[in-house]
Amino acid sequence: MPKLVAGDIATALRKRISSGEWEDRIPPERDLAGEFGVARNTVRRAVGLLEEDGTLVRQVGRGTFVAAADPNSMPAVFARMEGTSPADMMEIRLLLEPAAAGFAATNASAGELNAVRDAYQTACEATDMPEFEHWDAEFHHRIFACSRNEFLKELHNLMRILRNQSPWFEMKKRSFSEERRQTYCVEHEAILDRLLRRDPEGARAAMLAHLQTVARNLLGR
Amino acid sequence: MPKLVAGDIATALRKRISSGEWEDRIPPERDLAGEFGVARNTVRRAVGLLEEDGTLVRQVGRGTFVAAADPNSMPAVFARMEGTSPADMMEIRLLLEPAAAGFAATNASAGELNAVRDAYQTACEATDMPEFEHWDAEFHHRIFACSRNEFLKELHNLMRILRNQSPWFEMKKRSFSEERRQTYCVEHEAILDRLLRRDPEGARAAMLAHLQTVARNLLGR
DNA sequence: CTGTTATGAACCGATAGTGAACCAATCTAT
DNA sequence: ATAGATTGGTTCACTATCGGTTCATAACAG
Numbered sequence: 001m002p003k004l005v006a007g008d009i010a011t012a013l014r015k016r017i018s019s020g021e022w023e024d025r026i027p028p029e030r031d032l033a034g035e036f037g038v039a040r041n042t043v044r045r046a047v048g049l050l051e052e053d054g055t056l057v058r059q060v061g062r063g064t065f066v067a068a069a070d071p072n073s074m075p076a077v078f079a080r081m082e083g084t085s086p087a088d089m090m091e092i093r094l095l096l097e098p099a100a101a102g103f104a105a106t107n108a109s110a111g112e113l114n115a116v117r118d119a120y121q122t123a124c125e126a127t128d129m130p131e132f133e134h135w136d137a138e139f140h141h142r143i144f145a146c147s148r149n150e151f152l153k154e155l156h157n158l159m160r161i162l163r164n165q166s167p168w169f170e171m172k173k174r175s176f177s178e179e180r181r182q183t184y185c186v187e188h189e190a191i192l193d194r195l196l197r198r199d200p201e202g203a204r205a206a207m208l209a210h211l212q213t214v215a216r217n218l219l220g221r
Numbered sequence: 222m223p224k225l226v227a228g229d230i231a232t233a234l235r236k237r238i239s240s241g242e243w244e245d246r247i248p249p250e251r252d253l254a255g256e257f258g259v260a261r262n263t264v265r266r267a268v269g270l271l272e273e274d275g276t277l278v279r280q281v282g283r284g285t286f287v288a289a290a291d292p293n294s295m296p297a298v299f300a301r302m303e304g305t306s307p308a309d310m311m312e313i314r315l316l317l318e319p320a321a322a323g324f325a326a327t328n329a330s331a332g333e334l335n336a337v338r339d340a341y342q343t344a345c346e347a348t349d350m351p352e353f354e355h356w357d358a359e360f361h362h363r364i365f366a367c368s369r370n371e372f373l374k375e376l377h378n379l380m381r382i383l384r385n386q387s388p389w390f391e392m393k394k395r396s397f398s399e400e401r402r403q404t405y406c407v408e409h410e411a412i413l414d415r416l417l418r419r420d421p422e423g424a425r426a427a428m429l430a431h432l433q434t435v436a437r438n439l440l441g442r
Numbered sequence: 443c444t445g446t447t448a449t450g451a452a453c454c455g456a457t458a459g460t461g462a463a464c465c466a467a468t469c470t471a472t
Numbered sequence: 473a474t475a476g477a478t479t480g481g482t483t484c485a486c487t488a489t490c491g492g493t494t495c496a497t498a499a500c501a502g
Binding site: 025078084089091092149152154158161 | 225293294295298304305306309310313317320370375378379381382
Binding site for chain 3: 224225226227259260261262263266280281282283284
């Protein structure tokens with residue numbers, strides 16, 4: 001039988017890693033070799049095994065690090081969210097925005113509704129596309145602000161941030177036209193009308209219809 | 222060893238910044254280098270890290286300043302989300318989870334449904350409360366995993382993280398009893414049943430009913 | 443014998459930190 | 473208005489510590 005020292009060292013290392021002995025960086029190979037009373041090449045093989053199965057990450061000139069990265073940490077979740085596809089995002093908008101419109105119809109103050117109306121009007125009167133986009137987004141955001149659900153509002157913020165990133169930008173550009181802008185204005189007006197009438201079910205339906213239009217335009221079909 | 226001092230200095234600076242030690246302007250790099258007993262180049266690297274993530278802004282000839290917090294940045298959104306009230310959160314769960322169950326009924330693979338069933342059974346057979354809680358959460362999470370909407374899945378992760386924070390913990394404890402645990406098991410079984418029958422509308426309704434029970438228990442009424 | 447594994451050593455290239463010099467923008471005091 | 477001090481920006485040579493690679497050698501199992 002061969003000595004399999006490398007394998008033994010690998011399991012020993014794995015144990016000490018999972019015990020949390022090393023926060024993120026493990027000692028240099030040369031030190032480990034000394035500690036285990038073994039040649040560096042042997043340690044290298046052991047570390048190589050742990051690197052293959054994703055336990056460790058090696059960086060020349062820096063050191064060897066435990067792969068770590070808690071997949072349930074906030075940053076990790078946000079990082080994965082950045083890869084959200086337009087279709088997935090749209091599916092969620094179709095869930096949340098009509099609900100937000102419904103909440104807004106019942107909960108909004110008169111002042112908040114005025115703010116929504118202002119955003120609607122400014123968007124309609126916008127002359128160039130970036131300005132329309134801004135007030136379009138603001139219109140939707142102000143509806144969320146009326147919902148009286150802070151978490152829902154922040155979820156919309158989150159979606160806004162995600163939509164202001166790379167693949168979306170071009171997509172929005174391609175899917176835009178003067179005709180569609182006017183369609184959006186009409187649909188916004190319908191939503192605003194239901195909000196002002198304090199009609200939750202109507203607001204929900206109007207928002208749903210609007211988003212279905214947006215989805216058609218954005219995702220093509 | 223490359224000591225990787227820059228990273229440590231960066232975190233030290235981040236801490237002192239958030240503690241409000243410096244209102245607006247932080248000390249010159251040369252001073253910091255002296256204070257940390259380190260070369261200026263090293264401080265520059267640390268400050269560079271904080272500049273990249275938007276914590277600091279540097280201006281030649283003037284100094285280095287803590288950046289005004291952008292309310293539309295990911296960290297800011299996250300920070301505000303941490304203050305989410307149980308009622309607001311519940312309102313969103315009532316929107317998202319039934320939808321996820323509906324998606325799952327149509328999109329899940331057989332293997333994924335097995336995983337859901339396993340989580341259900343393990344939760345039912347759990348003897349102590351922490352174990353039940355874990356598999357309860359896992360049951361819900363695996364349903365989201367079946368939804369085939371990555372963004373929806375991450376939204377659930379987000380809510381899970383938020384719910385694992387301070388005010389929630391005690392709340393869950395107070396709202397818990399053996400009787401309720403059994404109720405949850407029965408309701409979970411109903412959801413699982415609809416999923417296995419590939420009945421989206423039924424799954425949606427069953428999940429909604431379950432969450433309404435949870436809401437009653439959690440928020441009292 | 444052959445093939446595998448471990449050894450020990452040497453050398454490579456990448457990365458981090460040091461210390462110092464000099465540049466360019468800005469502010470302050472005269 | 474000008475001169476000098478202050479501050480971040482850039483570059484450089486140098487050192488030390490890493491992982492990456494190779495090779496000759498020894499030990500051992502089949």
